Amino acid sequence: xxIRDLNKQKIELDPIELPTVPPPAGAxxxxxxxxxxxxxxxxxxxxxxxxxGDRKTATRAARSTRRxxxxxxxxxxxxxxxxxxxxxxxxPFRERDTRLLRIVYKEIVLRFAPxxxxxxxxxxxxxxxxxxxxxxxxxxxxxxxxxxxxxHVGAELLDIANDLAETDEVIFATPNFVSEYRRxxxxxxxxxxxxxxxxxxxxxxxxxxxxxxxxxxxTRGSRDVVIAIIDDGVDIDHPTLRKQVWRDGKKRPGxxxxxxxxxxxxxxxxxxVFQRPYDNTDLNDIHGTACAGVAAASGTKCYGVxxxxxxxxxxxxxANEMAEDExxxxxxxxxxxxxxxxxxxxxxxxxxxxxxxxxDAGRERGGRGVVVFAATGxxxxxxxxxxxxxxxxxxxxxxxxxxxxASYSNVxxxxxxxxxxxxxxxxxxxxxxxxxGRGYNPGDPSRGGKDGLYCNDFGGTSSATPLAAxxxxxxxxxxxxxxxxxxxxxxxxxxxxxxxxxxxxxxSNNFGYGRVNAGSAVHEAKARRKRx
Amino acid sequence: xSEPIRQIPVRGxxxxxxxxxxxxxxxxxxxxxxxxxxxxxxLVELGASAPQGDRTAWEQVLNATGGxxxxxxVLADDTSEPHVPTGDVTVRFERPPxxxxxxxxxxxxxxxxxxxxxxxxxxxxxxxxxxRETYLPDLLKELQSAPxxxxxxxxxxxxYRRLAL
Numbered sequence: 001x002x003i004r005d006l007n008k009q010k011i012e013l014d015p016i017e018l019p020t021v022p023p024p025a026g027a028x029x030x031x032x033x034x035x036x037x038x039x040x041x042x043x044x045x046x047x048x049x050x051x052x053g054d055r056k057t058a059t060r061a062a063r064s065t066r067r068x069x070x071x072x073x074x075x076x077x078x079x080x081x082x083x084x085x086x087x088x089x090x091x092p093f094r095e096r097d098t099r100l101l102r103i104v105y106k107e108i109v110l111r112f113a114p115x116x117x118x119x120x121x122x123x124x125x126x127x128x129x130x131x132x133x134x135x136x137x138x139x140x141x142x143x144x145x146x147x148x149x150x151x152h153v154g155a156e157l158l159d160i161a162n163d164l165a166e167t168d169e170v171i172f173a174t175p176n177f178v179s180e181y182r183r184x185x186x187x188x189x190x191x192x193x194x195x196x197x198x199x200x201x202x203x204x205x206x207x208x209x210x211x212x213x214x215x216x217x218x219t220r221g222s223r224d225v226v227i228a229i230i231d232d233g234v235d236i237d238h239p240t241l242r243k244q245v246w247r248d249g250k251k252r253p254g255x256x257x258x259x260x261x262x263x264x265x266x267x268x269x270x271x272x273v274f275q276r277p278y279d280n281t282d283l284n285d286i287h288g289t290a291c292a293g294v295a296a297a298s299g300t301k302c303y304g305v306x307x308x309x310x311x312x313x314x315x316x317x318x319a320n321e322m323a324e325d326e327x328x329x330x331x332x333x334x335x336x337x338x339x340x341x342x343x344x345x346x347x348x349x350x351x352x353x354x355x356x357x358x359x360d361a362g363r364e365r366g367g368r369g370v371v372v373f374a375a376t377g378x379x380x381x382x383x384x385x386x387x388x389x390x391x392x393x394x395x396x397x398x399x400x401x402x403x404x405x406a407s408y409s410n411v412x413x414x415x416x417x418x419x420x421x422x423x424x425x426x427x428x429x430x431x432x433x434x435x436x437g438r439g440y441n442p443g444d445p446s447r448g449g450k451d452g453l454y455c456n457d458f459g460g461t462s463s464a465t466p467l468a469a470x471x472x473x474x475x476x477x478x479x480x481x482x483x484x485x486x487x488x489x490x491x492x493x494x495x496x497x498x499x500x501x502x503x504x505x506x507x508s509n510n511f512g513y514g515r516v517n518a519g520s521a522v523h524e525a526k527a528r529r530k531r532x
Numbered sequence: 533x534s535e536p537i538r539q540i541p542v543r544g545x546x547x548x549x550x551x552x553x554x555x556x557x558x559x560x561x562x563x564x565x566x567x568x569x570x571x572x573x574x575l576v577e578l579g580a581s582a583p584q585g586d587r588t589a590w591e592q593v594l595n596a597t598g599g600x601x602x603x604x605x606v607l608a609d610d611t612s613e614p615h616v617p618t619g620d621v622t623v624r625f626e627r628p629p630x631x632x633x634x635x636x637x638x639x640x641x642x643x644x645x646x647x648x649x650x651x652x653x654x655x656x657x658x659x660x661x662x663x664r665e666t667y668l669p670d671l672l673k674e675l676q677s678a679p680x681x682x683x684x685x686x687x688x689x690x691x692y693r694r695l696a697l
Contacts, residue, residue: 281694287694337651352685465695
C-alpha cells in the first residue's frame with residue numbers, strides 16, 4: 001500500500017498486525033492504565049511502544065490526547081477519539097524506506113488546488129460519504145474529513161485518499177496519521193563539515209558549508225530521483241550505500257561498461273581492481289565509492305547530501321587502463337535512461353561520442369534533460385577539462401573549509417559553481433570500499449575509522465562534483481519538473497559569493513557563480529514550483 | 533556554445549594492430565613503441581627521420597614489416613589530448629536507416645557493420661572491410677560528407693583522469 005507525497009510520488013507502506021498482547025512487564029502503573037485503554041489512540045501508542053518505537057513518546061502522545069480531548073469531553077459534532085473502538089480498528093503501517101510507524105484511523109487530510117469551486121469540493125468529499133470535520137486555520141484550502149457513519153476507517157482510508165489525490169482538483173490527500181518521529185534524524189556527523197560546519201577543528205571557519213541542514217528541513221531527497229555515479233565502480237554492499245542502490249527491472253544493480261555486454265561480470269558494477277599501494281587512486285577502483293557516499297550515503301556515521309535519493313552504479317574504468325570512448329559514451333546514455341542526475345568526477349580528452357551522449361542525455365527525463373555535473377580538474381588553475389567545459393555540463397570546482405578556492409581547482413569561464421572539498425583544514429569524510437585493507441583508509445583510526453568503511457581525506461574536484469550533483473538531486477526532488485538548464489539556473493543563482501573577482505553578471509573564473517548552497521537552492525526550487 | 537570536437541592526426545604517432553612476435557620487434561626500428569595491452573595494438577612514435585607527410589608516414593609504417601593488420605594515425609582533439617583509434621568508426625545518421633539503406637551505405641564506403649548502438653537507433657559502428665588499405669582520416673572525411681550522415685567519428689581509446697586528491 002502507499003500514499004502520495006506533494007509531488008504525487010509514492011511512499012510505500014507495509015501493513016503490520018496490531019498487537020493484542022498486554023503491555024510488557026516493567027511499565028509503570030500510570031503507563032499501564034494508558035496502555036490498557038482500548039481507545040484507538042491508546043492502541044496506537046501501544047503499537048508504537050510494542051513495535052519498537054520510543055515508549056516515552058508513545059505514552060506522552062496518549063496522555064496529551066486524553067488531556068486535550070478526554071479532559072473536557074468531545075464538543076458537539078466532534079468524535080471522541082478516546083472512545084472505545086467499534087468496528088474496524090486502527091491500522092498501523094511501517095514506512096518502507098524509513099521504517100517509521102504510521103497509524104491510520106478515521107480522518108483524511110485533504111488540500112484542494114486554489115480556485116476549485118465549492119460545489120466541486122463538496123462533490124469530491126461526499127463521494128465516499130465523508131464530511132468536513134475542520135478547516136486548517138493556516139491554509140484555507142486544507143480540510144480534515146471523516147466518515148460520520150464510521151464505515152470507512154483504518155486501511156481503507158489509504159485507498160480513498162489515493163483516489164482523491166489522483167484528481168486534478170486535489171494537491172494532496174493523505175490519512176491523518178498518528179506517526180512516529182525520530183528526533184535524531186538531523187544529526188550530521190561532525191567530520192562531515194562540508195554539510196554542516198560547526199567549526200570544531202582548529203582553524204576551521206564555522207558555517208563554511210553547503211547548508212545541508214536548511215535543505216533537509218524541506219527534503220532529504222526522493223527515491224525517484226536517481227544519481228548516476230559513472231566511475232570505477234561503487235561498492236554496493238557498503239552498509240551506508242546498499243539501501244540506496246538503484247536496480248533495473250531485473251533487479252540488476254548497474255553495469256560495467258569496461259567489460260563487454262556478454263561478459264559474465266558485465267552487470268556487476270562493484271570495484272574490481274586492487275593493487276598496491278591500495279590507497280592510490282590510479283591503481284585501484286576506490287574512487288567511485290567515495291564519490292557515491294558524498295552524493296547519497298545514508299547512515300548515522302555518514303550522510304550524503306541527498307540521503308533519500310538513490311545511486312546508480314555505472315562502472316567505466318578499471319583502475320587507470322585506457323577506456324574506450326564508445327563505452328564511456330554508452331554508459332552516459334544508459335545512465336540517462338533511469339537517472340535524473342549524472343555525476344562525472346573525471347576528465348579526459350574531447351571525443352565526439354561523449355559529446356553526443358551528453359546531448360542525448362539532454363533529451364531524456366521526458367525531454368527535460370538529465371542534469372550532468374563534471375569535475376573541472378585538479379591541474380592548479382589550468383583550463384577547465386572535458387567534459388566539464390562542455391556547455392551542456394555543469395562544471396564544478398572545489399573550495400575549502402576556509403571559503404577559498406582549493407589551490408588545485410581549475411579555472412575559466414566554464415566553471416559553473418564550486419563545492420567544498422579538501423586542501424583547507426580538513427578533507428571530506430565519506431564512504432570507502434568494504435574490502436578489508438583496501439581503499440583510501442585501509443583501517444586506520446586516524447584516517448576515518450578502524451573498520452576502514454569510511455575515509456576522512458577524500459577531495460579534489462572529484463569530491464566537489466557529487467556534492468553539487470547531490471544538491472541538484474535535492475532540487476529535483478522538490479521540483480521534478482525543472483529542466484536541466486533550470487537546475488543550473490537554480491544552483492547558480494542561489495550560490496554563496498565566496499572570494500572575490502565576480503563580474504557584473506556575478507561570475508568569477510575561479511568560483512563560477514559561487515559556492516553551491518543546498519538550503520537556498522531547495523527553497524528556490526520550491527518557490528519555482530509554487531510559481532508553476 | 534562549445535566548438536564541434538575535431539579529431540586531428542598527430543604527426544609521427546601511429547597505432548598498429550600487429551600480433552605478438554618478430555613483426556612487433558621489427559616495428560621498433562621505426563621509433564619508440566609501446567604495447568597498449570589490448571587487441572594486439574601497439575603505439576609507434578616515429579623518429580626524427582620520419583617522412584613529413586602524414587599519409588607518407590602512414591605508408592611507411594604499414595610497410596615496415598609483414599603481419600601488420602592495419603595502422604592508423606593517433607588522433608588529437610583541440611587540447612592536444614591523444615586518442616588511439618580502435619580501427620572502428622561510428623556513424624550517426626540523421627534518421628534511422630532501413631536495413632537496405634544501411635547495407636548500401638556500408639558497401640558504398642567499403643565498410644562492414646559491426647553493431648548498432650544499444651541506445652541510439654540512428655547510430656552504428658562499422659569496420660573498414662579492407663583495413664590495411666584504409667587511411668582513417670580520408671575515410672572520416674568521406675563519411676562526414678556523405679548524405680544523410682549527421683556525424684561520423686573514429687572510435688578511440690583514451691586516458692581518463694579520476695580527479696581525487
